[in-house]
Structures are given as structure tokens and as C-alpha cells.
Amino acid sequence: MHKSESLKKNQDFQKVYKNGTSKGNRFLVMYVLKNQYMKNRLGISVSKKVGNSVVRHRLTRLIRESYRLHEAEFDDSLDIVVVARPLAKDRSYKEIESALMHLAGKHNIAGKNHDQEIAD
Numbered sequence: 715m716h717k718s719e720s721l722k723k724n725q726d727f728q729k730v731y732k733n734g735t736s737k738g739n740r741f742l743v744m745y746v747l748k749n750q751y752m753k754n755r756l757g758i759s760v761s762k763k764v765g766n767s768v769v770r771h772r773l774t775r776l777i778r779e780s781y782r783l784h785e786a787e788f789d790d791s792l793d794i795v796v797v798a799r800p801l802a803k804d805r806s807y808k809e810i811e812s813a814l815m816h817l818a819g820k821h822n823i824a825g826k827n828h829d830q831e832i833a834d
Contacts, residue, residue: 721757737820741802744817745795757795780811787824
């Protein structure tokens, strides 16, 4: 499994938003688009509506760490953008991890061993 990279450029995010498929739950929205590279690229977006910079960076770290620990379960060659919703603000690591894997299961891009704990 190759180490995944980050999506950094606005045009890359826009491409995934425009052409990718999206699915969401209470805490996160995930956009997925196939890419031509042999590795995944992860982008994380947390709006100012979610909270101040401390809250936004904490959520970003939780999402990135959740993805990193489950990276081997994800399919290859994907651009993934994860958008945090305001309800995610005060959630624990386990809740964010569960929400991320739930969305990966909905997109059929990761292991299906996660049950439907996070209702829509």
C-alpha cells in the first residue's frame, strides 16, 4: 500500500466536488473521484461555521488520523475529500473514525466490516 498524499490545490478540490460522488452522515460528507495516479489523495475541509481555528484543526487531525489508521482498507487511485459538518465539533475520535468508515462503506471503497452505527 502506497502512502497517500494530500489534496492541496483548490482546482483539485473543485474537480472532486464537481465530478465526484458524495455521500454523507450526521458528522461528515465524503466526495470520491477516481484519479489517474496509483495512490489515494485525501483532502479535508472544515468550514468556519464548525468553530474557531482550534476546533477546526482538531477535527482535521482526527479525520486525518482516522484515515491513516484505516488506509490499507481503502481502494487505490482515489481522490477523497472529507467535509466536516458542524455537528462533528464536539465529537470524540471514535465517533469521527466510525463516521469516516461508515461513509467509506457507503461509497464501497473500503472494508465492509463496519455496521450502520451512524444514522443519516
